[in-house]
Amino acid sequence: MEIRYKSTRGNSDEVLASQAILQGLSADGGLFVPMQIPRLDMALEKLGELSYQELAYAVMSKFLTDFTEEELKDCIRKAYDDKFDTAVIAPLVQAGGAYYLELYHGTTIAFKDMALSILPHLMTTAARKNQVDKEIVILTATSGDTGKAAMAGFADVPGTRIIVFYPKYGVSPIQEKQMVTQKGENTYVVGITGNFDDAQTAVKEMFHDPKLARELEEAGFQFSSANSINIGRLVPQIVYYFYAYSQLLKDKTIAAGDPINVVVPTGNFGNILAAFYAREMGLPVHKFLCASNENKVLYDFFRTGSYDKNRSFVVTNSPSMDILVSSNLERLLYRLCGEDAIRCRELMEALSAQGSYTLDTAMQEGLRDFYGNYCTQGETMESISALYYGADYLLDPHTAVAAGVYQKYLRETDDQTVTVIASTASPYKFPQSVLDALDKERYQGLSEEEMAEALHKASSRPIPPAIQELRTAKVRHQRVVEAADMPKAVKEILGL
Ligand SMILES: *Cc1c(COP(=O)(O)O)cnc(C)c1O
Numbered sequence: 001m002e003i004r005y006k007s008t009r010g011n012s013d014e015v016l017a018s019q020a021i022l023q024g025l026s027a028d029g030g031l032f033v034p035m036q037i038p039r040l041d042m043a044l045e046k047l048g049e050l051s052y053q054e055l056a057y058a059v060m061s062k063f064l065t066d067f068t069e070e071e072l073k074d075c076i077r078k079a080y081d082d083k084f085d086t087a088v089i090a091p092l093v094q095a096g097g098a099y100y101l102e103l104y105h106g107t108t109i110a111f112k113d114m115a116l117s118i119l120p121h122l123m124t125t126a127a128r129k130n131q132v133d134k135e136i137v138i139l140t141a142t143s144g145d146t147g148k149a150a151m152a153g154f155a156d157v158p159g160t161r162i163i164v165f166y167p168k169y170g171v172s173p174i175q176e177k178q179m180v181t182q183k184g185e186n187t188y189v190v191g192i193t194g195n196f197d198d199a200q201t202a203v204k205e206m207f208h209d210p211k212l213a214r215e216l217e218e219a220g221f222q223f224s225s226a227n228s229i230n231i232g233r234l235v236p237q238i239v240y241y242f243y244a245y246s247q248l249l250k251d252k253t254i255a256a257g258d259p260i261n262v263v264v265p266t267g268n269f270g271n272i273l274a275a276f277y278a279r280e281m282g283l284p285v286h287k288f289l290c291a292s293n294e295n296k297v298l299y300d301f302f303r304t305g306s307y308d309k310n311r312s313f314v315v316t317n318s319p320s321m322d323i324l325v326s327s328n329l330e331r332l333l334y335r336l337c338g339e340d341a342i343r344c345r346e347l348m349e350a351l352s353a354q355g356s357y358t359l360d361t362a363m364q365e366g367l368r369d370f371y372g373n374y375c376t377q378g379e380t381m382e383s384i385s386a387l388y389y390g391a392d393y394l395l396d397p398h399t400a401v402a403a404g405v406y407q408k409y410l411r412e413t414d415d416q417t418v419t420v421i422a423s424t425a426s427p428y429k430f431p432q433s434v435l436d437a438l439d440k441e442r443y444q445g446l447s448e449e450e451m452a453e454a455l456h457k458a459s460s461r462p463i464p465p466a467i468q469e470l471r472t473a474k475v476r477h478q479r480v481v482e483a484a485d486m487p488k489a490v491k492e493i494l495g496l
Contacts, residue, residue: 002065005032005231008334009348010341016066018126021119021232022136024225025207030345031330032231037280038062040242044256044284047246052089053080055246056118056239062281063235064122071125079118079236083107085464090114090240092247092420095393096386098263098406099253100423101244104396108178109426109466110320111271112149115228115236120153120160122232123224127159134222137494138162139206141199141227143267144175144320145425147189148182150226155184162226163188163493165199168480170315170322172430174448174470181473188493189477190486195313197325198483200227200268204327206487215496228270229327237274241283244420254418259286261419263409265402266290266298267321269328271422276332285369286417291405292374293318298326302372305364308356317377317433318397320425325351333359336366375404383407384437394459396425397433428467431455 005020006012009030015023020032042058050058056076057069064072080089084105093100106113127136136159140150147164154162166179168191179189192199206212207223216222228234241262248254262285264272272290279285292298294314301307309324316322330348336359337343350357359367375383380397383404387393395403402421409415427434431451435443435458443454449471452463481489490496 001038003034003036003038003063005034007031008033008330008341009345017064017231018066018129021122021126021230022130022132022222022224024223024227024230025204027208029204029208029348030341031229031327033331033334034063034231037277040281040283044245044249044282047242048250050246052239052243053077055243056080056236059239059242059281060235066129067122067125071129075118075121075125078121083113083117090243092244093393096391096403098403098419098421099244099248100393100399100421101240102423103240104423104426104429106149107152107466108145108149109429109464110145110149111422111424112145113152114240115233116146116149116153116226118236119150119226119230119232120157124157124159132222134217134220136160136224137216137221138226139203139223139490140164140225141196141203142166142179143196143322144171146227148175148178151179151182151184151187151189154226155182155187157186161186161188161494163190163490165190165192165203165486167191167195167199168193170195171319172432174429174431174467175319177470177473178466180475180477181470182476189479190489191480192483192486193480194483195315196323197309197313199486200325200327202483202486203227204229206490209487212487215491216494219494219496221494227327228268234270234274234277234328237271238278238281241275241278241285241420245283248418248420257284259284259417261285261287261289261415261417263289263291263402263406263419263421265318265321265398265422265424266292267323267326269298269326269332271424273328273331287415288370289402289405289409290370290372291402292372293321293380293401294374294376295322295324296374297324298329299372299374302367302370305367306356306358307351309351310355317380317430318401320398321401333363336363371409373405373408375401379404381433381437384434388438388458394427394434394455395423396427396430398425399423400437426464427459428452428455428464
């Protein structure tokens with residue numbers, strides 16, 4: 001069955017998967033969505049027999065139907081190799097009454113590697129298939145982790161350049177250092193004085209600015225995106241939910257067909273949407289637990305049916321989730337309103353005009369499989385220490401938000417369903433917060449190296465190369481601009 005893609009806002013042509021990946025965002029400002037969600041035509045019992053790579057092929061080939069078997073297998077082989085520090089790619093670890101799906105074993109030690117190690121291969125394959133003769137310029141807004149993971153994937157890939165915008169005062173010191181030391185002749189990193197939402201909004205505007213598109217075209221460039229607005233980011237993320245299920249089947253924690261819950265620390269709503277797509281493909285999921293930090297727009301949304309971004313933006317200890325406009329929610333709304341693109345467009349226009357919208361009762365009904373809650377920064381710290389002292393397992397602050405929300409859920413419901421928590425970053429990426437949570441007095445005033453050593457002692461896991469290499473890495477990027485000047489920065493970088 002061939003799957004075609006169209007915009008959530010209705011005014012685009014139907015395109016093939018490779019074209020949706022190349023374009024990133026639809027020209028009408030909407031997001032590309034598959035016109036139907038394919039089923040995984042394989043018995044769940046069989047899942048346990050597949051390697052990560054084989055499962056990736058089984059899932060992704062259903063969506064990327066214009067890629068040949070050879071093309072897709074080649075992309076998968078190049079992506080999920082020894083860049084990951086474990087052959088299983090995404091280990092499932094039991095701790096404190098839940099199963100943690102560790103998605104941080106790739107190059108940049110955050111879950112963004114799961115999709116961004118394959119996106120550059122999908123993109124260059126798509127460019128070849130569509131005879132693209134322009135240089136592809138990847139424009140990316142990052143709340144901290146996407147930027148590094150995308151650059152690691154696209155660095156020195158022929159025919160591409162990548163420009164990353166990050167909130168200068170809104171990422172952790174290690175996240176910033178990872179980005180500004182990025183190597184590669186085709187990588188550009190720009191700090192902005194605004195927050196992630198400002199960066200993401202400006203990037204989306206550049207995508208549908210017809211004048212800019214013309215200038216780019218004349219100069220031999222075209223834009224694409226490495227954010228989860230690109231369907232090529234979402235599809236690879238569906239794989240690991242099936243993989244978690246397969247691991248649970250293998251060790252007989254569940255029987256084929258048993259439902260599981262998934263808990264996802266959420267920002268832009270990409271990761272949890274991938275779980276939702278996995279269920280549409282046939283994965284038995286009972287509840288989706290959407291975990292937020294103090295930027296709890298989504299918690300309020302699931303409770304009231306109203307999305308309202310009119311509130312102050314909080315810089316928290318889980319910076320990659322500091323987001324008030326969760327782009328991928330648009331794809332969920334599109335499903336909930338029965339794929340009515342006109343309705344979806346109205347909601348998104350209300351969001352950009354008033355900063356809010358409210359769902360009708362029928363759409364609210366569709367949210368019943370989601371449970372939203374949040375953790376304050378203090379609760380996040382408590383959640384790290386509870387799991388460490390209670391189960392000898394170390395969490396990063398983002399995963400800790402999810403673990404804290406799961407505890408709240410258990411107190412409210414007594415749902416015994418086996419639960420998988422998406423573990424989105426290594427504790428090594430946020431050493432200060434993690435050590436503060438363990439023992440604030442003991443770990444005061446340590447250098448970065450000392451913090452890494454302390455985490456090594458506390459977790460008995462090796463210090464990842466991503467952290468070791470920062471010790472000697474040179475700063476290569478120093479540009480800082482206001483959000484309003486992002487288009488100007490792009491033009492300068494491209495010499496327009
Ligand atoms: C990006 C990120 C998230 C949020 O994921 P979304 O797909 O944007 O919802 C959570 N945790 C970490 C560590 C991240 O990097």
